Amino acid sequence: MHSKYSEADMGISVKLQVFEGPLDLLLHLIDKNKVNIYDIPIAMITEQYMEYVEQLKKEDLNVVSEFLVMAATLLDIKSRMLLPKEVDEEGNEEDPRAELVEKLLEYKLYKAMAQELKDKHTDAERTYYKKQSIPEAVAAYTPPVDLTEVIGDTTLMRLNRIFADVCKRKEDKIDPVRSKFGKIEKEEVTMSEKLVDIKAFMMEHEAFSFRELLWNNPSKVAVIVTFLVVLELIKTGFVEVKQECPEDDIFIRVVRDPELIEDITEE
Numbered sequence: 250m251h252s253k254y255s256e257a258d259m260g261i262s263v264k265l266q267v268f269e270g271p272l273d274l275l276l277h278l279i280d281k282n283k284v285n286i287y288d289i290p291i292a293m294i295t296e297q298y299m300e301y302v303e304q305l306k307k308e309d310l311n312v313v314s315e316f317l318v319m320a321a322t323l324l325d326i327k328s329r330m331l332l333p334k335e336v337d338e339e340g341n342e343e344d345p346r347a348e349l350v351e352k353l354l355e356y357k358l359y360k361a362m363a364q365e366l367k368d369k370h371t372d373a374e375r376t377y378y379k380k381q382s383i384p385e386a387v388a389a390y391t392p393p394v395d396l397t398e399v400i401g402d403t404t405l406m407r408l409n410r411i412f413a414d415v416c417k418r419k420e421d422k423i424d425p426v427r428s429k430f431g432k433i434e435k436e437e438v439t440m441s442e443k444l445v446d447i448k449a450f451m452m453e454h455e456a457f458s459f460r461e462l463l464w465n466n467p468s469k470v471a472v473i474v475t476f477l478v479v480l481e482l483i484k485t486g487f488v489e490v491k492q493e494c495p496e497d498d499i500f501i502r503v504v505r506d507p508e509l510i511e512d513i514t515e516e
Contacts, residue, residue, distance in 0.1 A: 271319030451507040459499035
């Protein structure tokens with residue numbers, strides 16, 4: 250809204266402004282006079298409204314018609330306010346202003362929502378998007394693995410305690426009688442062979458415990474080889490390990506695609 254005439258030019262108590270419609274003008278008059286929208290002084294508001302309409306007739310005949318309709322409505326309400334109160338079917342007195350108040354509240358709500366959308370649009374205009382312009386060589390770069398970050402607080406001494414604990418659990422399961430039997434042949438387990446088995450296991454399990462890698466009850470040599478392979482996988486950044494307490498099992502989580510594992514045991 251913007252001012253077009255001053256009070257001296259018009260000879261009235263309000264400045265002539267451009268309003269979006271009759272409801273917009275009524276809300277302005279209610280706010281200007283600081284009156285309760287639920288208890289509108291119809292006589293005073295109608296008088297000020299008519300002053301605006303009379304001046305509007307001289308300026309813009311294309312929009313004056315809708316303002317005249319509201320003027321007629323206000324005059325009708327003003328006359329009904331002077332008559333005895335009408336009573337509805339339930340015996341309650343009807344307020345001639347009720348329908349107008351409902352329209353004003355509805356319009357005020359829509360106006361607030363429109364302002365909110367306008368503010369969001371203004372904020373959106375300040376947002377800019379820049380397409381990715383990172384060179385392919387930079388995007389394809391993989392930073393070296395930080396062993397301290399991968400292993401965390403799992404130090405070599407702690408890994409040694411974990412290994413000793415696993416071996417002890419293995420010894421606790423030894424049968425005191427059968428353990429004295431001789432072996433026909435020695436089990437040969439290489440790191441390369443064990444790596445193939447663990448790689449296949451990693452492709453099917455994203456997280457597992459160290460004990461699960463020993464599901465087939467291997468020999469002490471197999472336990473040692475399995476442990477060494479896990480250490481190599483930690484070093485190359487394919488897995489992360491975690492153990493809450495020294496007595497707990499080691500929990501392993503796969504963090505890189507196992508398909509990329511080569512024969513790391515030859516390094």
